[in-house]
Amino acid sequence: MADTLTATALTLKDIAREAGVSLATVDRVLHNRPGVRPDTVRRVKAAIERNAFQPHVAAAELARSRARRFAFVMPAGPNPFMQQIEAYLGEMSAWLSARRLGVEVVATDVFDPSVLAASLEALSGDYDGVAVVALDHPGVRAAINDLVDGGTRVVTLVSDVPSSRRHHYVGIDNIAAGRTAGALVGRLVGQRSGKVAIVAGSQGLRDHSERIFGFSQVMASEFPDLSVLPVLEGRDEDGRSEQVLARLLGRHADIVGLYNVGAGTQGVAEALSDAGRGKQVVFVGHDVTALTRRLLLQGVMDAAISQNPGHEARAAVRVLLALARGEPILREQEKIRIDIVMRDNLP
Amino acid sequence: MADTLTATALTLKDIAREAGVSLATVDRVLHNRPGVRPDTVRRVKAAIERNAFQPHVAAAELARSRARRFAFVMPAGPNPFMQQIEAYLGEMSAWLSARRLGVEVVATDVFDPSVLAASLEALSGDYDGVAVVALDHPGVRAAINDLVDGGTRVVTLVSDVPSSRRHHYVGIDNIAAGRTAGALVGRLVGQRSGKVAIVAGSQGLRDHSERIFGFSQVMASEFPDLSVLPVLEGRDEDGRSEQVLARLLGRHADIVGLYNVGAGTQGVAEALSDAGRGKQVVFVGHDVTALTRRLLLQGVMDAAISQNPGHEARAAVRVLLALARGEPILREQEKIRIDIVMRDNLP
DNA sequence: GGTTTTTTGAGGTGCGCAACTCATTTTGAG
DNA sequence: CTCAAAATGAGTTGCGCACCTCAAAAAACC
Numbered sequence: 001m002a003d004t005l006t007a008t009a010l011t012l013k014d015i016a017r018e019a020g021v022s023l024a025t026v027d028r029v030l031h032n033r034p035g036v037r038p039d040t041v042r043r044v045k046a047a048i049e050r051n052a053f054q055p056h057v058a059a060a061e062l063a064r065s066r067a068r069r070f071a072f073v074m075p076a077g078p079n080p081f082m083q084q085i086e087a088y089l090g091e092m093s094a095w096l097s098a099r100r101l102g103v104e105v106v107a108t109d110v111f112d113p114s115v116l117a118a119s120l121e122a123l124s125g126d127y128d129g130v131a132v133v134a135l136d137h138p139g140v141r142a143a144i145n146d147l148v149d150g151g152t153r154v155v156t157l158v159s160d161v162p163s164s165r166r167h168h169y170v171g172i173d174n175i176a177a178g179r180t181a182g183a184l185v186g187r188l189v190g191q192r193s194g195k196v197a198i199v200a201g202s203q204g205l206r207d208h209s210e211r212i213f214g215f216s217q218v219m220a221s222e223f224p225d226l227s228v229l230p231v232l233e234g235r236d237e238d239g240r241s242e243q244v245l246a247r248l249l250g251r252h253a254d255i256v257g258l259y260n261v262g263a264g265t266q267g268v269a270e271a272l273s274d275a276g277r278g279k280q281v282v283f284v285g286h287d288v289t290a291l292t293r294r295l296l297l298q299g300v301m302d303a304a305i306s307q308n309p310g311h312e313a314r315a316a317v318r319v320l321l322a323l324a325r326g327e328p329i330l331r332e333q334e335k336i337r338i339d340i341v342m343r344d345n346l347p
Numbered sequence: 348m349a350d351t352l353t354a355t356a357l358t359l360k361d362i363a364r365e366a367g368v369s370l371a372t373v374d375r376v377l378h379n380r381p382g383v384r385p386d387t388v389r390r391v392k393a394a395i396e397r398n399a400f401q402p403h404v405a406a407a408e409l410a411r412s413r414a415r416r417f418a419f420v421m422p423a424g425p426n427p428f429m430q431q432i433e434a435y436l437g438e439m440s441a442w443l444s445a446r447r448l449g450v451e452v453v454a455t456d457v458f459d460p461s462v463l464a465a466s467l468e469a470l471s472g473d474y475d476g477v478a479v480v481a482l483d484h485p486g487v488r489a490a491i492n493d494l495v496d497g498g499t500r501v502v503t504l505v506s507d508v509p510s511s512r513r514h515h516y517v518g519i520d521n522i523a524a525g526r527t528a529g530a531l532v533g534r535l536v537g538q539r540s541g542k543v544a545i546v547a548g549s550q551g552l553r554d555h556s557e558r559i560f561g562f563s564q565v566m567a568s569e570f571p572d573l574s575v576l577p578v579l580e581g582r583d584e585d586g587r588s589e590q591v592l593a594r595l596l597g598r599h600a601d602i603v604g605l606y607n608v609g610a611g612t613q614g615v616a617e618a619l620s621d622a623g624r625g626k627q628v629v630f631v632g633h634d635v636t637a638l639t640r641r642l643l644l645q646g647v648m649d650a651a652i653s654q655n656p657g658h659e660a661r662a663a664v665r666v667l668l669a670l671a672r673g674e675p676i677l678r679e680q681e682k683i684r685i686d687i688v689m690r691d692n693l694p
Numbered sequence: 695g696g697t698t699t700t701t702t703g704a705g706g707t708g709c710g711c712a713a714c715t716c717a718t719t720t721t722g723a724g
Numbered sequence: 725c726t727c728a729a730a731a732t733g734a735g736t737t738g739c740g741c742a743c744c745t746c747a748a749a750a751a752a753c754c
Contacts, residue, residue, distance in 0.1 A: 009414060009447055011710060022733045027712070035731060037721090054445040058408035059710035062739050067356060094675055098401040100356055179691040187649075187689075190537025218691065302534075310679045328441055332657045337694055340687035342534075344526040344565065347684055358740060369703045374742070382701060384751095406740035409709050 010053050019047035030055070057325065067100040070320050071123050072157070073116070073132040076107040079263070080289045082133070084309040085157075092314065103317065113137035120147060129153040129320035131170070134161045136206050153323040157316050158307070159207055167323050170316045172307045172336050174207045178214025178261075180338055181284050184303045185215075185257040186223035188282045193225035194256035197248055201236035201262035208261050215259055226257060234264045242267030249275045260285035269295055288341050296343050306339040308347075357400050366394035377402070404672065414447040417667050418470050419504070420463070420479040423454040426610065427636045429480070431656035432504075439661065450664065460484035467494060476500040476667035478517070481508045483553045500670040504663050505654070506554050514670050517663045519654045519683045521554045525561025525608075527685055528631050531650050532562075532604040533570035535629045540572035541603035544595055548583035548609035555608050562606055573604060581611045589614030596622045607632035616642055635688050643690045653686040655694075 016026045021044060028036045029044040036044075047053075072089065074082050086105055096103055108119040110133050120143035123130055130147055134140055134156045144164040147154050155168040162169070185196060196219060200208045212231060219228050232248060234241030241264035249255060249271060258281050260268045265285050272278045278300045285292060288306045295301035315334040322329045341347070363373045368391060375383050376391040383391075394400075419436065421429050433452055443450055455466040457480050467490035470477055477494055481487055481503045491511040494501050500514050507516040532543060543566060547555045559578060566575050579595060581588030588611035596602060596618060605628050607615045612632050619625045625647045632639060635653045642648035662681040669676050688694070 009444075013710085022735095023711095024714095024734075025732060028732090031712080033713095037731065040731080052444075054441060056409070056447060056710055057445045058405040058447075059739095060712075061405035062403070062409055062709090062741085063711040063713080065712080065739050088679070091679065092677070094401060095677065097356075097399075098404045098674065100403060100405075176691060180689065183689055183691045187535055190535075191539075214691075308684075314677070314680055327445065330439070330442065330661070332435070332438065333661055335694070337655075337686065338692040339684065340689065340692060342527065342530055342687065344530045344561075345523060345685040345687060347682070360740090369705095370741095371704075371744095372702060375702090378742080380743095384701065387701080403740055406709095407742075409711085409739090410741040410743080412709050412742080 009056075010051055012055070015044070015047050015051065015053055018051065019044045057327070060325070061099070067102055068128040068321070068324055069102040069104070069126065070129040070131065070317065071127045072103060072105045072316070073108055073110070073119055073123070073130060074105055074157075075110040075133055080291075081158075081263075081287050081309060084289075085313045088310040088313040089317075091310075092317065096317070099321075101317070101321065110135055113139045116140050117143040120144065123147065124150050124152065127152055128324045129155070131155050131157045131316040131320060133157050133159055134164075134166075135159065136161045136163070140164075153320050155316055155319050155323075157312060168319045168329065168334075170312055170319060170334065170336060172338050174210035175214040175217075177286075177305050177307075177338050178211035178216075179218045180214075180340065181211065181259050181286075181305050182215040182218030183222070184284050184305075184340065185259055185282050186219065186226060188284075188302050189223075189226065189256050192256050194227075194254040195252050196226050196228050196257035196259065197245065197252075197255055198228065198231045199234050199241055199245055199258070199260045199262075199264065199268055200231050201264070202233055203231060205262070211261050215261075229255075234262075234267065236263035238264050238267030238270075240264070240267070242271045245271040246274065249277065255281055257282045258284070262286065265289075265291055265295070269300055272300065288347065293346060296341070296346060299343070302342070304341045306341050307336050308339060312336055356403075357398055359402070362391070362394050362398065362400055365398065366391045404674070407672070408446070414449055415475040415668070415671055416449040416451070416473065417476040417478065417664065418474045419450065419452045419663070420455055420457070420466055420470070420477060421452055421504075422457040422480055427638075428505075428610075428634050428656060431636075432660045435657040435660040436664070438657075439664065443664070446668075448664070448668065457482055460486045463487050464490040467491065470494065471497050471499070474499055475671045476502070478502045478504045478663040478667060480504050480506055481511075481513075482506065483508045483510070487511075500667050502663055502666050502670075504659060506552075515666045515676065515681070517659055517666060517681065517683060519685050521557035522561040522564075524633075524652050524654075524685050525558035525563075526565045527561075527687065528558065528606050528633075528652050529562040529565030530569070531631050531652075531687065532606055532629050533566065533573060535631075535649050536570075536573065536603050539603050541574075541601040542599050543573050543575050543604035543606065544592065544599075544602055545575065545578045546581050546588055546592055546605070546607045546609075546611065546615055547578050548611065549580055550578060552609070558608050562608075576602075581609075581614065583610035585611050585614035585617075587611070587614070589618045592618035593621065596624065602628055604629045605631070609633065612636075612638055612642070616647055619647065635694065640693060643688070643693060646690070649689070651688045653688050654683050655686060659683055 012026050016023045026044055029041050109115045113135055116135055117139040130152055141161050141164040144154055144166055148165045154166045155170050156166045158171045160169040203209050232244040245268055283301045284303045286305050288304055292304045319329055319334055359373050363370045373391055376388050456462045460482055463482055464486040477499055488508050488511040491501055491513055495512045502515040502517050503513050505518045550556050566573055579591040592615055630648045631650045633652050635651055639651045666676055666681055
C-alpha cells in the first residue's frame, strides 16, 4: 500500500562505526584527502555503499561556510533570447540567496574566439563554476580545459564545445531541432508541392549549420515534392533578412514553405507580409519572444521551435551546484527539450 | 561587466540588531509564534524587508532535525502514465534522501470518490505534504480541505480540484491540450475535408471532457471543412476502444482525422491498421509511452500531446517542499507545459 | 497603588558535517 | 631491532538556525 522511497537517516558517525574507523578517517576518504591506506579507503567506501549513505546536504552546505560563486559568460548586445536567460536568472535571486549562492553575469563578445577565451581565462580560480555560451573554436576549447584543470566546474550553455572537457552541456540537439522544423514545414504544407526557403544568420555558426543540416535531411528523405532553395544569410539582422528574402520571393512565385533558422524574425515576417503571402507560406521559426508570440497569434507564423530559456537558466545553475557538491545530476530533469509551439499551446 | 544577482549574507542576529530586539523575538515573528506585540512584529518584518533577508535554508533544515514526509496518492492499477510518475519518483531517491525527505506512494482507487476521500482522511497528521491525483467530487474536495485545515500542504497532480483549497495544481491546462490536438489534426489533415472521430475514456472524467471541449472548439471555429463525429467511449481499455472505433470506421469511409483523448491507444491503433487506414487518417493522441513512441516512428500516429511525467513528479515534490519551508514557488519552473511530440522531437 | 497578564530578553542545546590540530599507533625501510 | 614516515584516532570549533526555558521588564487591569 504505502511504498517508501528513501533510506533511513544514518550519519557519518554510523559509517565510521560500521567501517571500524574514526570520524576523521571517514572525512578524509569522503573528501579525497591524502594519508589513508588504500585498504582503509575501500573499507570506508564499502560501508557507505552498503548503507546507501547520503551525506546530509544541508549539514554539508552549512559547514562549508564559504558561499559558492558561479559565473555566467553571455554574449553582450541585444539578443532577446540571451536576455530572457538573464531575466530568469534574476527571478531566481531569492532562491539563490537562500542557498548562499552567488551568480554573476559576465558579458563578453562570444563571437570573437580570442576575446571569449580571454574572458574565460580571467575567471580562473575566482569561481566554483562557470556557465558559458561557447563558440566552438580551438582557443575557446583550450580556455575551457584550463578552467576544468583548475578545478572549476564548467557547463556549456545553448551552444556546445563537444571536444572540450566541459562537465555538461545545457541546450538542445540542434540537428534534431532542424529535423523537427523540417517535419513541421513538410506536414503543414500538406499536399501542395513547391519550393522551400531557408533564412539563416550564418552558416558559420555551429547551431545554425546543424539546424540546416537536420532540416535538409528531412526534406530530402520525406518530402520529395518540396525542393529546398539555397540558404539565404541574413546575419540575424532584420533589415538584411527582409531584403534577401524579398528578393527571393519576387523570383519564385511557388514558395510554399519558409524556415527561419535564427533571429531576424521581424524582417522575415515583413518580407512575407509585404509580398502579400503571409498566409499562404508555411512559416516556421525559432524561439518564443514577444514578436514570435504575436506572429503565431496572427497566423503569420505557423510554429516556433523553442528551447525554454527559463529551463536552461535553472538547469545550468542546478548542474553547476550538483557538480560542486558532488551530487548526481538528474539527467532527465536537466535535459532541454525541443518544444514545438503553436498558437494553442503558447506558454 | 559583472552583474551580481544575490544579496549579502546577513544572519538572524543582524536582523535582531537592526530591529532593536532579541533573537528570540525575531524567531517568534519568523515562525508566527504568539506573544509579540503587533508593533514589534512590524518592526522586525520591516528589518527583514529592508535587508531582503533570506534565512539560510541549509541551516533551517538542519536545525529542524525532523525529516519531512510527503505522500503521493495515486491510482492503483496498470496505468502507464502513473507508473511513469512513480518511476521518476524512484529516480529521485538519492536526491530525496540527501535532503532527508521521505516520499511514500499510496495506491488507491481514485475513481471512487468515497474510497479516495477515505484514503486522504487517513493521511491526516502523518504527513507534511500530500500530492493527490484527484477526482473532482464534493467528498474529495472536503477531504482535501480537511487536510489543508490540519496544516498539511496539498497539491493536486495531473487532475485538479479547483474548488478545493489545495495549495497548488501540478498539471496541464486540459482545455488548451484539447485545443492543441484540434489544431494539429486540422493542420495536418490539410486541404482535405471529411469527418473527425474522437475516442475518449469517459466524458465523466474532468480532464477528458475538458480536452474534448477544447478540441471541438478549435474544430468548429477554424476547420469548418471537418465535421466532428459523436464522441466514442472506450473506457481507456484497448479492447473496447478497438471495437467501437472499428464499427465507426466501417460506417464512415471519409474519416480523415482521429483524436484519442485518453488511454486505450493500442486498441485504437489496431482498429486503424485493421481497416487499412493507418496512413490516411491523421491520428493524434496523448502521452509518450513505449507504445506511442513506436506508433510515431511507424507513422501510424502523427503527433502526441504530452505532459512530461518526470517534470510532474519533480515539480510536485519541489512545490510541496517549498510550501513546507515557506519558500516562494518558482511558478515558471513548476508550470507543466503541453508538449507536442512528433517523430523528430521524440524525447 | 498593587497585581495580573503580556511581552521581551538572555541564554542554552543540538542538528550533521567540514576543517582543522595534535597525539598516538602502525608500518616499512634500513 | 630502530627510527622515521605514514596512517589513524580523538577531539575541537563553528556554520545559522529551530526550539526550548526561565527570568525580567513592560503594559494592562482593578
